[in-house]
Amino acid sequence: MWTNLPRVLTLVVRGFALTLAVLTTVVVIRTLTFPSYQTSPPECKTTDPDFIPADEERLARFTSAIQFQTVSYERGVGTPQELLKFVRFIQESFPTIHSSPLVRREVVGNYSLLYRVEGSDGSLEPYMLASHLDVVPITQEASWEAPPFSGQVRDGYIYGRGTIDAKHSLMGSLEAVEFLLSRGHQPKRTLYLAFGHDEETGGHFGAKVIGDVLTERGEKIAFILDEGTPVGDGLMPGVSKPVAMVSVSEKGIVDVKLKVQAEGGHGSMPARKSAIGILARAVQKLEDNPHPSMFGTGPEARMLEYVATEMTLPYRMLASNLWLFSPLVAWVYAKKPQTNAFARTTTALTSFTAGVKDNVIAPEAEAVVDHRIHPMQTVEEVLEFDRKVIDDARVMLEVKGSLPPSPVSPHGKDSPTYTVLQETIQQIFPDALVTPTFMVANTDTRHYWNLSSAIYRFNPYVMTPSDLPRFHGLNERISVRNYERVMNFYYHLIVNMDKPLEVKRHGHEDEL
Secondary structure (H helix, E strand, O other): OHHHHHHHHHHHHHHHHHHHHHHHHHHHHHHHHOOOOOOOOOOOOOOOOOOOOOOHHHHHHHHHHHOOOOEOOEOOEOOHHHHHHHHHHHHHHOHHHHHOOOEEEEEEOOOEEEEEEOOOOOOOOOEEEEEEOOEOOOOOHHHOOOOOOOOOEEOOEEEOOOOOOOHHHHHHHHHHHHHHHHOOOOOOOOEEEEEEOOHHHOOOOOHHHHHHHHHHOOOOOOOEEEEEEEEEOOOOOOEOOOEEEEEEEEOEEEEEEEEEEOOOEEOOOOOOOOHHHHHHHHHHHHHHOOOOOOOOOOHHHHHHHOOHHHEOHHHHHHHHOHHHHHHHHHHHHOOOHHHHHHHOOEEEEEEEEEOOOOOEEOOEEEEEEEEEEOOOOOHHHHHHHHHHHHOOOOOEEEEEEEEOOOOOOOOOOOOHHHHHHHHHHHHHOOOOEEEEEEEOOOOHHHHOOOOOOOEEEEEEEEEOHHHHHHOOOOOOEEEHHHHHHHHHHHHHHHHHOOOOOOOOOOOOOOOO
């Protein structure tokens, strides 16, 4: 037996070397031949006859829109008078839309707006562009570079709450429709504009009512576009070009209350185990044992593959061969909170409540854990994982609220709706790459799932790493150039959607 050992070892080494050679060959070939998912439609230029400039009049409308303090504070608590004034302002600011026989305007849920722009071809399914009227509250007002509801223009930027979330898309889409109708053009495909008034607190009285109204009418929507992920410049490692990230899904949510009841009493005579101690160990287990990586099972893998051909070599090799390198990429993703959120269901301890007095042992302790659920997991799977990790019958779990992950919308070259969106993006952002992803936050689209299987979330403006803290934060702003892109993006999308949902482009040689 021992005399054959050198021969066996030789065979093992040769087998390993052969396997390594085959793997290396496959990796090299895939890296060199991996397909491109990008398109090159005709660019929208400022010299085009149908270009919408951010002129003085359009900028004045947008800056005025920012001045309405349409703040949503909590569910059911907002600023109704400001909403009414803003709705009136919109009606007065777009005379062509509001006088056109092609347009039907409805006020839904007291403050939300639903427009139907009638198309000439009733055989085509309508589509919908969505945004919202409300904004989040202001914090640290004294630290703003410009008053947060001023709409002030400084150094090529428009400052104010709502400039990127999301009055830019609301006003930009209205400007696009106003421009289209003022040119005497009736779209072929019917278009809805849906503007909820309480998106920032869940959309329960705005978008939900809009969704219910359209459902009751039996409406089926071919395509829905709402606010979402931006064109990131410098946000994706290994890519020098801007990357337009189109969210084809959203993470779900489950807020779990953990509760422990134990013996209370005076602090001088403590029991061996306290409610606080039991609960503290439970939440420590949850933080020490994250949910398993789901990288490679959902849109997060496509996000890399769709830009693989434009990456620098090490990144390109990894992205082109996720069949082999997914565990390595998942390990890297887990190192940072921003990327870890794309790899798994996240666990955030958001509150811990116990005790009433320094010398009194608390008989009860409660904590709340906020999970954001990966698109390939369910609420039930998340709860079962928590129970197994905690493994303590004394800890009671109660679901305070939940929302399952949204369905994943079709994407890629075989999806005509995604292709129309991609080509429109690359007309306005010709240097950008387009890739699918998912949102770690949620939008009003949660109320539209039954209306369409093709729901996308995208913000048509360029965002850099330094811009990220401005979202819901200090000094929210958008550049004048970016707002110009917003208007032209919606206009081109409307024109492109005039055609059957096939892989076709809007060229400027085809005048309206």
